[in-house]
Amino acid sequence: MGHISENILSLRQELPSGVELVAVSKFKSGEEILEAYEAGQRVFGESRPQELKEKALSLPKDIEWHFIGHLQSNKIKMTVPYVKLIHSVDTPKLFFEIERWCRQNGFSIDVLLEMHIASEESKQGFSDEEVMDFLAGIEKARQSWDNEGYPSQVRIRGVMGMASLTEDEALIRREFAHLNSIFDQIKATDYPFLGQFDLKSFGMTHDYHIAVEMGSNMVRVGTKIFGPRGVRLS
Numbered sequence: 001m002g003h004i005s006e007n008i009l010s011l012r013q014e015l016p017s018g019v020e021l022v023a024v025s026k027f028k029s030g031e032e033i034l035e036a037y038e039a040g041q042r043v044f045g046e047s048r049p050q051e052l053k054e055k056a057l058s059l060p061k062d063i064e065w066h067f068i069g070h071l072q073s074n075k076i077k078m079t080v081p082y083v084k085l086i087h088s089v090d091t092p093k094l095f096f097e098i099e100r101w102c103r104q105n106g107f108s109i110d111v112l113l114e115m116h117i118a119s120e121e122s123k124q125g126f127s128d129e130e131v132m133d134f135l136a137g138i139e140k141a142r143q144s145w146d147n148e149g150y151p152s153q154v155r156i157r158g159v160m161g162m163a164s165l166t167e168d169e170a171l172i173r174r175e176f177a178h179l180n181s182i183f184d185q186i187k188a189t190d191y192p193f194l195g196q197f198d199l200k201s202f203g204m205t206h207d208y209h210i211a212v213e214m215g216s217n218m219v220r221v222g223t224k225i226f227g228p229r230g231v232r233l234s
């Protein structure tokens with residue numbers, strides 16, 4: 001058995017049931033992905049639209065692809081058709097453009113709202129205030145247009161976040177606790193358009209063990225499965 005299958009099997013043993021493993025395969029080859037697939041892995045995460053599309057077209061059709069990277073509006077059309085979940089909706093503008101594209105093209109999709117929880121400025125995502133304003137804005141529009149079904153094509157399923165890249169476990173815990181609290185705040189609004197709001201995507205190679213302790217139900221793990229990426233662009 002190769003390293004990749006061993007890593008998949010040991011991760012699955014380690015993760016509690018109810019925690020989805022997203023195998024982050026960005027920059028990794030089709031052969032490497034197939035080794036994980038043969039070990040039973042079906043959910044893979046990619047961060048670049050072109051790479052995702054090529055892999056989705058050439059690899060087995062029962063793979064469930066997730067998009068986890070920064071998505072530019074002009075790449076919506078080459079991403080949505082291939083993915084089950086977009087983890088990284090980080091602005092109202094992106095959300096509404098996905099909604100509009102899906103309406104025009106007869107697609108629907110699940111998304112997560114990416115929250116800025118790290119102390120690092122560089123990371124993207126909504127602030128608490130921005131996300132609450134954004135959701136309140138949707139609710140207001142929905143009521144004033146008397147449009148019960150809005151938004152119809154894009155289902156907001158939960159939140160995603162990336163903690164600081166640090167050895168400081170206490171800081172990582174605080175950042176994940178922050179993400180949990182924003183999840184709870186959003187859920188508590190009970191906005192009817194939220195529907196099934198149940199996903200918390202947090203935890204990567206360096207912090208997934210903490211994430212799981214703190215209630216993540218979706219971890220995105222790359223390096224621990226596939227080894228280091230040659231280049232680290234995202």
Ligand SMILES: *Cc1c(COP(=O)(O)O)cnc(C)c1O
Pocket residue numbers: 024026047068069162204205206220221222223224234
């Ligand atoms: C690359 C990436 C991961 C995986 O990171 P590893 O440290 O290799 O586990 C998870 N989430 C996002 C958003 C990423 O871009």
